[in-house]
Amino acid sequence: xxxxxxxxxxxxxxxxxxxxxxxxxxxxxxxxxxxxxxxxxxxxxxxxxxxxxxxxxxxxxxxxxxxxxxxxxxxxxxxxxxxxxxxxxxxxxxxxxxxxxxxxxxxxxxxxxxxxxxxxxxxxxxxxxxxxxxxxxxxxxxxxxxxxxxxxxxxxxxxxxxxxxxxxxxxxxxxxxxxxxxxxxxxxxxxxxxxxxxxxxxxxxxxxxxxxxxxxxxxxxxxxxxxxxxxxxxxxxxxxxxxxxxxxxxxxxxxxxxxxxxxxxxxxxxxxxxxxxxxxxxxxxxxxxxxxxxxxxxxxxxxxxxxxxxxxxxxxxxxxxxxxxxxxxxxxxxxxxxxxxxxxxxxxxxxxxxxxxxxxxxxxxxxxxxxxxxxxxxxxxxxxxxxxxxxxxxxxxxxxxxxxxxxxxxxxxxxxxxxxxxxxxxxxxxxxxxxxxxxxxxxxxxxxxxxxxxxxxxxxxxxxxxxxxxxxxxxxxx
Amino acid sequence: xxxxxxxxxxxxxxxxxxxxxxxxxxxxxxxxxxxxxxxxxxxxxxxxxxxxxxxxxxxxxxxxxxxxxxxxxxxxxxxxxxxxxxxxxxxxxxxxx
Numbered sequence: 103x104x105x106x107x108x109x110x111x112x113x114x115x116x117x118x119x120x121x122x123x124x125x126x127x128x129x130x131x132x133x134x135x136x137x138x139x140x141x142x143x144x145x146x147x148x149x150x151x152x153x154x155x156x157x158x159x160x161x162x163x164x165x166x167x168x169x170x171x172x173x174x175x176x177x178x179x180x181x182x183x184x185x186x187x188x189x190x191x192x193x194x195x196x197x198x199x200x201x202x203x204x205x206x207x208x209x210x211x212x213x214x215x216x217x218x219x220x221x222x223x224x225x226x227x228x229x230x231x232x233x234x235x236x237x238x239x240x241x242x243x244x245x246x247x248x249x250x251x252x253x254x255x256x257x258x259x260x261x262x263x264x265x266x267x268x269x270x271x272x273x274x275x276x277x278x279x280x281x282x283x284x285x286x287x288x289x290x291x292x293x294x295x296x297x298x299x300x301x302x303x304x305x306x307x308x309x310x311x312x313x314x315x316x317x318x319x320x321x322x323x324x325x326x327x328x329x330x331x332x333x334x335x336x337x338x339x340x341x342x343x344x345x346x347x348x349x350x351x352x353x354x355x356x357x358x359x360x361x362x363x364x365x366x367x368x369x370x371x372x373x374x375x376x377x378x379x380x381x382x383x384x385x386x387x388x389x390x391x392x393x394x395x396x397x398x399x400x401x402x403x404x405x406x407x408x409x410x411x412x413x414x415x416x417x418x419x420x421x422x423x424x425x426x427x428x429x430x431x432x433x434x435x436x437x438x439x440x441x442x443x444x445x446x447x448x449x450x451x452x453x454x455x456x457x458x459x460x461x462x463x464x465x466x467x468x469x470x471x472x473x474x475x476x477x478x479x480x481x482x483x484x485x486x487x488x489x490x491x492x493x494x495x496x497x498x499x500x501x502x503x504x505x506x507x508x509x510x511x512x513x514x515x516x517x518x519x520x521x522x523x524x525x526x527x528x529x530x531x532x533x534x535x536x537x538x539x540x541x542x543x544x545x546x547x548x549x550x551x552x553x554x555x556x557x558x559x560x561x562x563x564x565x566x567x568x569x570x571x572x573x574x575x576x577x578x579x580x
Numbered sequence: 581x582x583x584x585x586x587x588x589x590x591x592x593x594x595x596x597x598x599x600x601x602x603x604x605x606x607x608x609x610x611x612x613x614x615x616x617x618x619x620x621x622x623x624x625x626x627x628x629x630x631x632x633x634x635x636x637x638x639x640x641x642x643x644x645x646x647x648x649x650x651x652x653x654x655x656x657x658x659x660x661x662x663x664x665x666x667x668x669x670x671x672x673x674x675x676x677x
Contacts, residue, residue, distance in 0.1 A: 119645050126648040135666040136657060140650035156645035177633060184596060186670040230667065236674055243667035246656070371594055376633060384639040 105302040105337050108310060109262035109329060113275060114253050115285045116225065116293040117160045123224055123252030124151030124194065131291050135245035143224075143250030145189030150379050157222065157252035158201075158383065159393060160284045164254055165202035165220040166394050167282040168275075172202045174385050176221075178377040186244055187227040195223035195255075197374045201383075207258075207274050208402060210420060215271050216259030225251040228292075248292075254284075260299070260310065265329035272296060272322050273424070277401040281426045289321055296325055301346070302336045311336075312346040316360060318353045328353040328360055335360070404429055412442030421450055427465040438475035441482075448474065452492055456499045468502035469495075477505040484565060490514050518565040520572065523556075526564065527572050530555045531580070541577050549573065583612045 122129055125142040141149035165172050179197035205217035227249040233239035256275065262268050276287045276294060287294040301313035316332060319325045336346050351360040399407070401423045408419040408429075423429045428449070435445045453474070457464060477498065481491045486509055494505045494514065509515055517523055530552055531538055540548035549570075556569050588608045592599045599607065653666050662669035 121643075121645050121647045125650075126643070126646060127650050128647045134653055136668070137653045137666075138650070139656045144651075144656060152643045153640050154645055155642035158642065182594075186668075186673060229670075229673070231673070240672060242670050242673055243664055244670055245667050371590075373594065381638045381640045382633055 104305045105340065106305045106307070107263055107265075107329075107333055108260045108301050108303060108313075109265075109268050110260040110299045111258045111262065111268060111271060111325075112297045112299070113256045113258075113272070114295045115164070115256065115279055115287060117157050117252035117254060118283065118285050119154055119156045119160065119252055121154055121156075122250040123154050123157045123222065125149075125250055127247075127250065129251045131293075133247060135243075135247060138247040139249070143189075144246055145191070145249075151194060151377075153380065153383065154252060158385070161201055161220065161222045161252070161254045162385070162390060162393050163282050163397065164256075164279055164284040165205065166390070167278050167284070167397055167400060168205035168207065168217050168220065168256070170202035170205035170217060170220055172385065172390050173199065174387065174390075175199065175382050176201045176385075177382045178222075178380045179374045180377050181223075181372045181374055183372055185226070186242060187229050187246075187249070189227065189246060189249060193224055193226065194377055194380070195374075196221035199382075201254075207271055207278070209267060209270050209274065210416065213267075215261045215267070218257040218259050220254055220256050223253050223255060225249060225253050260301075265326045265333065268298065268329055269322050269326040272325060274401070277424060277426075281398055281400055283398075295319075296322075298325060298329055300329055300332050300336070302333070302340060311340075312348050314346065314348065314360075315350045316353055317350060317363065318355075320353075320355065324353055324355060327358065331358065332360055398426070401426075401429075408432075408442075412436065412446075414442065414446055418443075418446050418450065422446055425463065427463060431464050431471055434471035435474050435478075438472060439478045441478070444478060445474070448478065448495075452495055453499070456496065460499075467499055469499045470502065473498045473502070473505055480505055480509060484516055484518055485509065486514055486516055487562065487566065489562065490516070514563065516565045517560055517563050518568055520568065523564060523568055523572050524576070526556055526559055527569070527576050530559065531573075531576060538577065538580060542580075549577075552577075583608060583615055 116129075117123070119129055121127060122143060125140050127140050127143055128138045130138065142151060162172050176196055177199045178194055180192040181195045181197075182192045184191050200219045200221035202220040203218065205220070206214045207217065208214050225248050227244050227246040229236075230243040230245065231239035232241050232243065236242075258271065262271060279285050279287050279294075285293055289295070296319050298316045298319065299313045300316065301311035303309060303311040314332060314336070316328050319328055332351070339346055347362075350363045352363045353360050405416075405419040405423045408414045408422055409416065412419075414422065421428075422432045432445060432449060435449075436442050439445060453464070453469065456469075457467060460467065474495075477491055477495055480486045480494075481488055486494065490509075491505075494508050497503060497508045498505050517526075534552060534555060537548045537551050541552070552573055553566070553569055556564050556573065557566075585604055585608050588604055588611065589599075592604070592607075657663050657666070657668065660668050
């Protein structure tokens, strides 16, 4: 039996405001537990919410960047459930009148994934389970610093057809939100989180199969792996004539499996009702348009421009725009060293390697566009060789020092002085009479050996082209 | 909507309220009465009338994105029955099988 995979993603993203969405407590990550709290975000009786204007602006900007229609009127609802990280026993969210609907993300293969809605809500607190995990924990500790931070929930249409597409959708979504400066989107700090709905159906069928919801997906890689596992699991269940059970399953990273979640909570029954403490949110058309006009160039547009303006291929342009900071770094370097393909190659290979090994983002490293440009100029004008350049890059990356100064201080300049090279060549030839004889009898390898000897004497700094030329001339004269 | 004993017990459970047999019976009757009274509104034709969110036409008031000093950790935890490491200590969240 041939099955088609149907995936929809729900992504929660923390809005990059200074204060929380309904109170004036700080949103700063870290800090002493329960030190960024007030009666409202602790759920104490009588405390009232007041909506943060910046949160509305960022949510609107996100929705516009995702191609959604932002509605002039939206309303807030209470979603009721008991959980220790939710002190009021309800979450303020949006229900039947969300902020925005109907957007899309275009994947690199040209396929579009619909976005059903973008709505605003408040974050819950954080539970620290005292044991290996929530199941083993005898008790838990609650920190409400996170409680009440503004979130947007971005719900996709069930348009995603494979775990790889799910991963790419997430990468694109993250890049768009970072470009729009809506959120840090740091999965490791929990400012971007993803739940996935997945079902299988017979290929060609219009009806959706029974889905499972996957939670505890802590990285894009985890999303992809958990979905791959679930495709396998569900297809085995279906092939053996069984039925998929509709349930929430949790991803176990270490074991690489999903398993059903047990919870005290009854089947979902959130009893949504309009939040009586918040009036409808009315947005003026002019304000929405103002936010739209301030949107930066988004990653996909920028990638297309890089292809046109700099002649990059699709793959390279995709890598260059993967983060706004990388794209800015690239353009700043190209401005100073206008060989776009060369700059892209260095960023994709050598710089990328250094970033990976130091676990840094380009903006966290000490490397500057002017220093990378200067380094490439030094290679181009023959001052240093390509292999020496890699060493200089490492140093500049680690210290922020100018490549020119590194080359000077370490004496790494290529030897391009003909007189000096001639002397070295002469001494090498004298010391290796056998190779000279071999060269005379037409053994090509001998020349390579002699060049190698020159390089050895100069610690790799002899200009290779010049060395070749001088050596040949010298041998011919013998 | 119709109300019966099962609905009342379900709602009580969702609200984490322990109610006795007698109370379940009593609430079923009382809530049924209240709902029946509210049902009278259905006699009106509301075609083309927008839902009333508030009796006074008002819209959300927005605050600026400014951080203010709030409770200290000590104040925040003052009423907590149990505390550990500056956090609220809560019972086991998921029951053992």
